[in-house]
Amino acid sequence: MASATVNWDPIDQTVLANEQVDSEGRSWRSGALVEKRKLRQWFLKITAYADQLLDDLPKLEGWPERVRTMQANWIGRSTGAELTFPVVDADGHDTAESITVFTTRPDTIFGASYVVLAPEHPLVARLTTADQAIHVEAFCDLVSRQSELERTADDKPKRGVAIGAQVRNPANGELIPLWIADYVLAEYGTGAVMGVPAHDQRDFVFARQYELPVRQVIIPEGSDEHAYEGGAWTEAGVLIHSGRFDGLPSVEAKTAITAAAEAEGWGQGKVQFRLRDWLISRQRYWGCPIPVIHCDSCGVVPVPVEQLPVELPRDVAFSGKGGSPLAQLESWWRVDCPCCGQPARRETDTMDTFMCSSWYFLRYSDPHNTALPFTREAVDSWLPVDQYVGGIEHAILHLLYSRFFTKVLRDRGLLSFDEPFQHLLTQGMVQGITYKNSHTGKYIAPADVADPSDPRDPVTGDPLETFYEKMSKSKYNGVDPAVVIDKYGADTARMFILFKAPPEKDLEWDDADVEGQFRFLQRLWRLVDGACQRGLSLADGAGDQAVVKQTLATAISSGGLNADEQDLRRAVHTAIKEISADLDGDYQFNTAVSELMKLSNAMASHLEGCSAPLACEALRTLVILLAPFAPHLAEELWLKLAGRSEQDPLVCRSVHCQAWPLLDAAALVRDTVELVIQVKGKVRGSLEVPADADKTTLEQLALASDIAAKWLEGKAPSRVIVVPGKLVNLVP
RNA sequence: GGGAGCGUGCCGGAAUUGGUAGACGGACUCGACUCAAAAUCGAGCGCCUUCGGGCAUGUGGGUUCGAGUCCCACCGCUCCCA
Numbered sequence: 142m143a144s145a146t147v148n149w150d151p152i153d154q155t156v157l158a159n160e161q162v163d164s165e166g167r168s169w170r171s172g173a174l175v176e177k178r179k180l181r182q183w184f185l186k187i188t189a190y191a192d193q194l195l196d197d198l199p200k201l202e203g204w205p206e207r208v209r210t211m212q213a214n215w216i217g218r219s220t221g222a223e224l225t226f227p228v229v230d231a232d233g234h235d236t237a238e239s240i241t242v243f244t245t246r247p248d249t250i251f252g253a254s255y256v257v258l259a260p261e262h263p264l265v266a267r268l269t270t271a272d273q274a275i276h277v278e279a280f281c282d283l284v285s286r287q288s289e290l291e292r293t294a295d296d297k298p299k300r301g302v303a304i305g306a307q308v309r310n311p312a313n314g315e316l317i318p319l320w321i322a323d324y325v326l327a328e329y330g331t332g333a334v335m336g337v338p339a340h341d342q343r344d345f346v347f348a349r350q351y352e353l354p355v356r357q358v359i360i361p362e363g364s365d366e367h368a369y370e371g372g373a374w375t376e377a378g379v380l381i382h383s384g385r386f387d388g389l390p391s392v393e394a395k396t397a398i399t400a401a402a403e404a405e406g407w408g409q410g411k412v413q414f415r416l417r418d419w420l421i422s423r424q425r426y427w428g429c430p431i432p433v434i435h436c437d438s439c440g441v442v443p444v445p446v447e448q449l450p451v452e453l454p455r456d457v458a459f460s461g462k463g464g465s466p467l468a469q470l471e472s473w474w475r476v477d478c479p480c481c482g483q484p485a486r487r488e489t490d491t492m493d494t495f496m497c498s499s500w501y502f503l504r505y506s507d508p509h510n511t512a513l514p515f516t517r518e519a520v521d522s523w524l525p526v527d528q529y530v531g532g533i534e535h536a537i538l539h540l541l542y543s544r545f546f547t548k549v550l551r552d553r554g555l556l557s558f559d560e561p562f563q564h565l566l567t568q569g570m571v572q573g574i575t576y577k578n579s580h581t582g583k584y585i586a587p588a589d590v591a592d593p594s595d596p597r598d599p600v601t602g603d604p605l606e607t608f609y610e611k612m613s614k615s616k617y618n619g620v621d622p623a624v625v626i627d628k629y630g631a632d633t634a635r636m637f638i639l640f641k642a643p644p645e646k647d648l649e650w651d652d653a654d655v656e657g658q659f660r661f662l663q664r665l666w667r668l669v670d671g672a673c674q675r676g677l678s679l680a681d682g683a684g685d686q687a688v689v690k691q692t693l694a695t696a697i698s699s700g701g702l703n704a705d706e707q708d709l710r711r712a713v714h715t716a717i718k719e720i721s722a723d724l725d726g727d728y729q730f731n732t733a734v735s736e737l738m739k740l741s742n743a744m745a746s747h748l749e750g751c752s753a754p755l756a757c758e759a760l761r762t763l764v765i766l767l768a769p770f771a772p773h774l775a776e777e778l779w780l781k782l783a784g785r786s787e788q789d790p791l792v793c794r795s796v797h798c799q800a801w802p803l804l805d806a807a808a809l810v811r812d813t814v815e816l817v818i819q820v821k822g823k824v825r826g827s828l829e830v831p832a833d834a835d836k837t838t839l840e841q842l843a844l845a846s847d848i849a850a851k852w853l854e855g856k857a858p859s860r861v862i863v864v865p866g867k868l869v870n871l872v873p
Numbered sequence: 874g875g876g877a878g879c880g881u882g883c884c885g886g887a888a889u890u891g892g893u894a895g896a897c898g899g900a901c902u903c904g905a906c907u908c909a910a911a912a913u914c915g916a917g918c919g920c921c922u923u924c925g926g927g928c929a930u931g932u933g934g935g936u937u938c939g940a941g942u943c944c945c946a947c948c949g950c951u952c953c954c955a
Contacts, residue, residue, distance in 0.1 A: 207876095207952075210876065210877050210878095210953075211876095214877090415954090640898070641885065642886075649884090649885070651884090654885075660913095663912095664913095731886070731887090732887070732897080735886090735887075735896070742897090822937090823939090859938095868892060868939090871938090
């Protein structure tokens with residue numbers, strides 16, 4: 142528990158963790174502009190795991206690169222040094238006070254021309270001189286009303302004020318002024334920075350504004366001094382004006398100056414993280430109560446194990462006014478201290494919602510256990526999760542917290558793995574069609590748009606902007622899957638969603654495409670219905686592997702398969718191959734559905750020319766391949782084809798209990814293939830050639846072709862590239 | 874400003890990882906069926922063309938027999954961090 146400046150959501154009347162405040166300084170839940178407040182709150186020490194959380198990211202090979210990058214940025218490890226600047230009195234003598242700054246550029250210390258404190262820094266009040274007090278107070282007041290974003294954004298002016306005191310640069314003994322400025326934050330590092338205008342852009346802007354000296358101490362290697370017109374020189378280089386470090390490359394100077402500081406007692410190497418401890422206190426009713434009791438004599442006492450869990454009261458009144466309802470329910474919070482028995486007070490803060498979601502997946506391994514959340518045996522046998530699916534919005538909230546919990550539980554010996562999720566799929570969002578009147582700025586509901594091909598404002602008649610955007614009530618662009626399910630059924634809805642876009646991309650919801658998917662399913666029904674009319678049936682295992690194998694054996698002795706049969710078998714086994722690959726590994730459901738469409742198209746043209754066993758193989762395969770995508774229709778078709786008789790009580794004969802079709806690679810082989818003839822890399826035509834022709838044969842065929850005669854004009858090519866089964870490239 | 878990713882027909886999107894760009898679907902056009910419409914079926918559908926072909930995957934270069942795919946620079950968009 143610690144006192145800290147926290148993010149306060151004025152709408153929800155609760156505090157928030159840093160991860161829950163977006164880049165505009167707004168609450169992830171309410172959207173309110175977050176305020177800063179000083180409160181005593183509970184934290185989890187996630188910073189103790191900062192190194193591990195960062196260093197283990199490369200292990201997560203099944204995660205999207207960008208999620209790993211986002212986490213790395215969020216943790217934000219920077220290596221540098223803490224350097225101490227003694228505060229001097231009016232006569233220039235060192236006092237007992239000193240300012241410690243954090244910097245990633247100890248190599249630039251000889252260029253420090255001032256030191257800046259955050260306005261909230263505890264030493265500000267004590268060090269401010271009398272003549273500066275009024276300015277300092279006014280400035281601090283101004284800054285307290287600014288958001289973190291306003292204070293630190295690059296394009297915002299940097300403001301500050303000198304507080305009157307001076308410090309001594311420990312590297313060269315120079316006396317430099319002490320300032321406070323809005324761009325220095327109390328929470329980051331030590332809340333103090335050294336100002337090196339020549340080599341830091343913010344310091345440069347600040348120094349120019351307040352006419353502070355700019356002294357260059359690093360120059361580009363092998364070049365003259367850098368002139369300060371554009372701004373600070375922030376790249377690596379060679380040191381100058383740095384005493385005994387002159388001539389040293391800046392990369393080496395970082396270590397050398399840090400070592401000197403350590404030896405002489407004015408600094409030390411330091412690794413700094415952007416990650417802060419996780420603030421978990423919430424002033425809400427809904428949440429798991431933080432299980433501690435506050436006793437005047439014993440202090441903070443954990444609720445004894447036998448009294449856990451602490452349950453929320455049911456007789457609570459929701460006033461809707463500020464603060465937690467629990468704090469207003471004395472009958473709930475008044476308890477006796479478990480240590481001394483004196484009257485004490487139960488903690489009324491509850492835990493952040495992300496606490497529970499950080500380990501819920503572990504509970505799935507042992508859901509009926511009433512004594513423990515899970516046993517080690519159960520959790521180790523089921524976890525880590527093979528494939529996790531979630532939105533990109535969890536990239537640094539839930540997915541970082543869950544990793545942290547897993548590592549803590551591992552260190553407590555409660556489980557044996559380092560990372561909770563092996564593969565991560567960040568699925569896209571459904572976006573609805575959105576109409577906006579750009580003159581009035583108003584959004585128009587699709588139902589009010591009379592003609593979607595020429596959308597106009599029903600009131601003003603203005604032409605409307607049309608685009609797809611994340612669904613939002615205020616934009617009237619929500620889509621209700623229930624409407625589609627009612628009209629077309631769940632199978633159509635599923636097929637549409639899977640086909641329209643790859644899973645990690647946003648999906649533009651378009652009613653016309655839903656209609657198209659519905660047509661495809663109807664086409665499948667007619668295809669199977671037609672087959673049934675012609676007497677085809679899957680009863681007694683017709684069309685399964687063994688039967689087909691026998692048919693093929695017989696066919697070979699009696700002249701082989703006809704053209705329809707060959708084409709159909711190739712289509713069937715291509716579909717098996719492609720759909721199996723699409724479902725395995727990277728989930729490419731959109732191309733899997735398109736393969737189903739191709740198979741259905743091939744069946745429409747070839748089914749009637751095939752013998753019954755091969756037609757049945759195609760029908761059986763189609764329906765089984767369809768089953769994961771359109772489970773209801775697939776079962777109906779299976780029933781219709783008498784794969785399962787209606788009276789058959791055995792559920793195991795359902796299409797969903799059938800073995801996945803096996804690929805017969807021989808079916809993919811063609812007798813002849815189309816050989817593309819290129820001349821100088823350009824396609825000039827193609828030849829029908831035997832599939833098993835060797836390189837020499839292909840070259841000869843290509844050279845003898847009309848295409849070669851026409852384009853080579855009788856000359857022999859200087860080079861011939863042959864890619865068997867694909868192409869021949871003739872280079873004149 | 875730093876980082877990550879992306880850029881392909883009218884649209885959503887494919888492309889065995891360097892080998893016929895535009896699969897599959899939507900939209901659109903034409904035809905068949907129909908009194909008519911819907912549905913269904915068939916055909917067409919990147920651009921230009923003197924009908925030989927030429928040009929096309931954001932732009933400009935490069936590597937290669939061959940580049941949507943690899944390399945360099947630039948432009949634009951999205952997200953994350955400032």
